[in-house]
Amino acid sequence: MPKQDYSELNPLWGDRGPVIVGFLCNWCSYRAADLAGTSRFGYPATLRDIRIMCTGRFDPTFAIKALRDGADGILIMGCHPGQCHYQEGNYKAMRRVALLRRTLAQLGVHPDRIQLAWASAAEGTTFTQTVMRMTETIAKLGPLQWRDTVSDLAPRTPAPEAEEVSHG
């Protein structure tokens, strides 16, 4: 995995690259990531992952928190539908992610920034490819930089000195 210059895909990156926060289920996708490791499958160092027991534990607050705190994308990965270790947790994740994407789209967050994918414990390559694909998607979309959005305080036109505000 040679060093990637992300500014080629989107000049807004400058010398940094995408930061993706991952939520991996303990039984399938976290193990798939482990397998990618033991198999030495290279992938970009864009993913910072969190282990949860099941994608059913995925709380949309986590994604919103991560985006608010500087992440450029969120990747939730679980067991394939029908193969959840807790039977159906991944279906709940599927629904939550669908609704979360719709909601955040209204706030101007591109839905592709939040992705849900599956990888069984045996699918180290699926995991690797998913991270690569997601990295490319985010790289093309550019940085999210929510800091810029929330630190906005500028008034529209020059305001009078604070002391001069009249209340006539």
Added chain:
Amino acid sequence: MAENGKPKLALYWAASCGGCEISVLAIHEKILDVAEAFDIVFWPCVMDFKVSDVEALEDGEIDVCLFNGAIRTDENAHMAHLLRRKSKVMVAYGSCAMEGCMPGLANFYDRERIMQFVYHDSPSTDNPDGVEPQTRTEVPEGELTLPGFWNTVRTLDQIVPVEYFIPGCPPEAKWTEAAINAIISGELPPPGSVIGMDVTVCDECPRERSEKKITRFYRPYEIIPDPDICLLDQGLFCAGIATRAGCGALCPQVNMGCRGCYGPNEGVVDGGARLISAIASVIDAKTPEEIDAVLDTLPDPAGYFYRFTLARSLMERTRLERQNGHKVARPLEEVPRLDPALKE
């Protein structure tokens, strides 16, 4: 403390509808106790005060300030800072001050779009010269000024430190009363507290609830709901499941889903996220197509989930991008449709 030994009370109205001012009076005859107990030093809505009267006070001279309304303009911010400086205890009174409420919905847009709509595009606008308000205007008599209009609506505690929060749009009289009583008696909860309950509206709602399985949503005009069964069970969006109790479940009791004005429950970081998670969890669908079909019956999810709390939510507002040195909101319609390949 005034010379007469009464604590000094200030009430102020920033970006809000005025309902909170009226709600203060909804404590009925108790208002006389207030007048009895407090020395009211500033209440522009009710009595004749000038900002200079406040400025003339010592820092920290006001014992309690009930501040309602969000921060939308330079003037709102200025008054927030001024009153903060002069007050020992600052109370964010009502939904606007606490979480942004309706004014906070402007955070779905930016200043440009709001001005464009209000002064040009609105069907009721009559502005043939296309005039827009300016912060400074030269007239023969001299210069007129107006406070600057912000791109983003803020809650009070995003601008100044706040000791207490009283939720509600407007707050129910009993909570105002409880707050006043607490202040009078001096039995105050720890700073940062919300004066209210720590359960949700369901706790006060008399409707019968069962296990949830939503196959589609209805908009209020589409069905006449059964008056005894949980509205959500009937497919009507109700924010009560994730909304702090305290109102007595007023809306559900008149066959209308809870709007969510008391904001999220105690300890919740983002009320909208709680609704997304809970509502999505109980949708009865297992494939992306089925899920989409159900969600298609719930238009404007962000509007539903962040109706009162957008300004206070983690994201705070819709995304701004730099364009020619200005920050502008990305218009909603420019958000691309989901790539079908990525839907799963």
Added chain:
Amino acid sequence: MTEEKVGVYICHCGNNIAGTIDVEAVSEWAATLPHVAVARDYRFMCSSLGQELVEQDIKELGLTRVVVAACSPHMHEPTFRKACERAGLNPYLMEMANIREHASWVHQHDKEAATEKAKALISGAVKRALELSPLEPSRVPIQEATLVVGGGIAGITTALEIADAGHPVYLVEREPSIGGHMAQLDKTFPTLDCSSCILTPKMFDTGNHPNITLLSYSEVEEVSGYVGNFTVRVRKKARKVNTDLCTGCGECWSRCPAKVVDTVYEAGLGYRTAIYRPFPQAVPKYPVIDVENCIYFQKGTCKACEKFCPTGAIDFEQEDEILELEVGNIVLATGYDLFDARRIPQYGYGRLANVFTSLEFERMVNAAGPTGGKVVLRDGVTEPQSVAIIHCVGSRDKNYNPYCSATCCMAALKFGHLVKEKTDAEVYSFYIDVRAAFKDYEEFYNRVLEEGVHFVRGRVAEVTDAARQPGEEGKLIVQVEDTLIGKQRRIPVDMVILMAAMEPRADAEEIAHLFGVGCSAAGFFTERHPKLDPIATMSDGIFIAGACQGPKDIPATVGQGAAAAARVLTLISQGEVEIEPVRAIIDEERCSGCRICNNLCPYGAIDYIEDPGVSRVNPALCKGCGTCVAACPSQVITGQHFTFESIMSQIEGLLYDVSNGHETYAEPAPLETA
């Protein structure tokens, strides 16, 4: 927050981590993080010296949290938890940062990025560790009885082992007799023991064991409860024969006029009657009436069996019986189905008469089978002059099953030997690889080679009766690319045997759902750990044995069956069971009873208490997945060890370098005047 002291330990893992990540620099950096009292790097943290380092620091520095940045928690979480416990720190206050599998091994080409990512992972782990709470596992008593599902050799082994240890067992078998696939076999590889000679005594013991309640012709319908305390509903299907009166004399089936093809025991190669006992050694010995094919049940008259039964045991009115069993543990040993070879039409099974499946051939060579053990063509009389054995039918084939079915190579060798033994036919074995991996298997392969079986390396393209060249007329032609000589070959034979794959039972997914265990992509039950725990499942107290977990031969099946018994006995002897404290807890004081969580739990662990209108989690049923925790709209469900606060905190830590924190704008707002 009271002043917490965190120790951070960064493992070099020899060169595995240190070769990519600048561990010294990371260690120095980690020491500067808030609340971090000490940060060290060490060559092998998992070594006893490495563990002692942690223990020593806990004792001497009074650490309240430990973060180990090393390999996957799936590898060494238990190791470091134990180390903490030894030093007196609650083991649940230890957190791992996986900087090997998730960083050094996958970002070897960008050392700088790998180091930065390691920092982020460690920062997240430290922040998370600060939010962890000490936890204690809970304990529940265990019911002594065990349910074994499936009466094949796996289930028989498990049942006997547990029963011999003195504990009650319920053995549920779907078919009228126990025995499973092994009862159908003639010889077993590589020793060529007679299958029924070694199985029958075990079947007899099972049927007569004082501690075993044999529920044949029965199926499990519902399972509830949790480890130590399962309640199981079993449907005992009506045999239409009163087993108290029946002596198994056989008068009934010898008189029954309805003949049907026996697709179960005879694998479709023979016939049975409508009232039947699957095979002479069946346990129990009683027959059943196959209602669908019984003339009386279909047409209303006949009753031949009733007329001739000397003890009056036939009972046409008999109804299904429902039993409720209380058991502490469950072992699933439901076996496999044979791949339906008709799904590969170009191999001709079901079209071309003399194409047989492996199981058909097992019945054919069985002395008690339809041909009395003679190897003949479908006409029942002609001995083949040449036989083709095709390996990997429906296995190692991405069109059907990608996995290796494990047993077919050896069975194919056995067939080659048996054909040679019983006929003068030439035998061609078409293989991809011959997998003869276990004890004495390779030797058996050599023996069969020496016996003159022709091995042709190549996947068969088709089996056809369309003759093309002289010598092909009236034959089955096997078209194959012989990959050793690099040529297409057409080999005319009289008989073809398809070594069909072992597949999960057709209803494996339903069974998995019924018992709350997982299924792999192929449909085999998922073990807790593929290497270190192939016997337990994700559901505590439910174990798996035999081919339901994956294709395996008899020795491996017996081994796993006995191992499952050992696991059950361990739990029984403990008398009570420890439950991992990763559980959901509802704060009932603050639950508003919205009932969002009620039907989210796959284990039915959440009950709604009408008065006072709150939901409650049964901790023994809860598996800790956290689905309800995430869904609770009032956020009053706590997911132990994966709390809201711990994950939110971990997110903040992970993003320490890009986060802008949460500006509250508490300082006077700058009013821009520019």
Added chain:
Amino acid sequence: MSQPNGTYAFYPGCSMGVSARAYDQSFRRVAEVLGLEFQDVDDWNCCGATEYFTLNRLPAYSLVARNLSLAAGMGKEDLVAACSACYLNLHKTDSYMGKYPDLNEKVNRALAAGGLHYDPGTLRVRHLLDVLVEDIGYEAIGEHVTQPLKGLRVAPYYGCLVVRPESNYDPEYPTHLDDLMRALGATVVDFPLKTHCCGGHMTQISEETAYELLRRLLANAAEYNADVIVTVCPMCQLNLDAYQSEVNRVFGTDYHIPILFFTQLIGLAFGVAAEDLGFGAEIVPADEALKKIGQEEAPKPRTPRRRDKKALPMPPPLS
């Protein structure tokens, strides 16, 4: 699946109007009976057949893409071809353009020179057989049958192109044409070589190779006592029909198996007059075979189920 109004864009290809006139004629009559409307692509050009793709691929894809572009302009969802080679080339071009952006870009650059454009995936390319089976269905076709083909033994010949490279049907042993013929009342014989090659253009390059391939097909059909071989492809029909006498001459055999288009048999079963279905154009005459329609078939099973008591049962066919 079916078009809401039962109308399709139709790519005729070069053989329909020439060697396969019978196919063209019969398919249009059948479509009439079934109420399907096929609208020909205007100004279509050659599909490139099998040769062009092996000579120079980019012009070949562009040539086909031109047809796709023209068809896309007709506003239909499905583009149907009756010839298997046309179907394969159209399908392949659409699918590869979707799969390989580079090819897509080059082809579209070529199309742009003629003021055309095609976005892969706009059309669903389908073979006529698939349309009849999927959109109409066996049952509905069966309902139109007025003259069941009782007694006629049919060898269903799919050829090598129609089930490849991507198909909803088993590429090794498809059975949809079998089932369609059964719906018409015909007796379908097992025809193991149903997807083997008819020789294609080898008749022009290497007669030896082509004749051997044809002989195998004819021998296999004869072995199963087929009265006719039914095809879904003009090339298969032409090869088996026109070169049958050559095969007989070269190998000393004596095959007289008429080679018919599947739509001709559907037409007969629907009660359409034989002359309206292009009968008579075939080289090996079909008259004898057609006389058998309506007759009870003499039972002649190749392997008796139970020749004697000792015979072993056969597994039933896969449902």
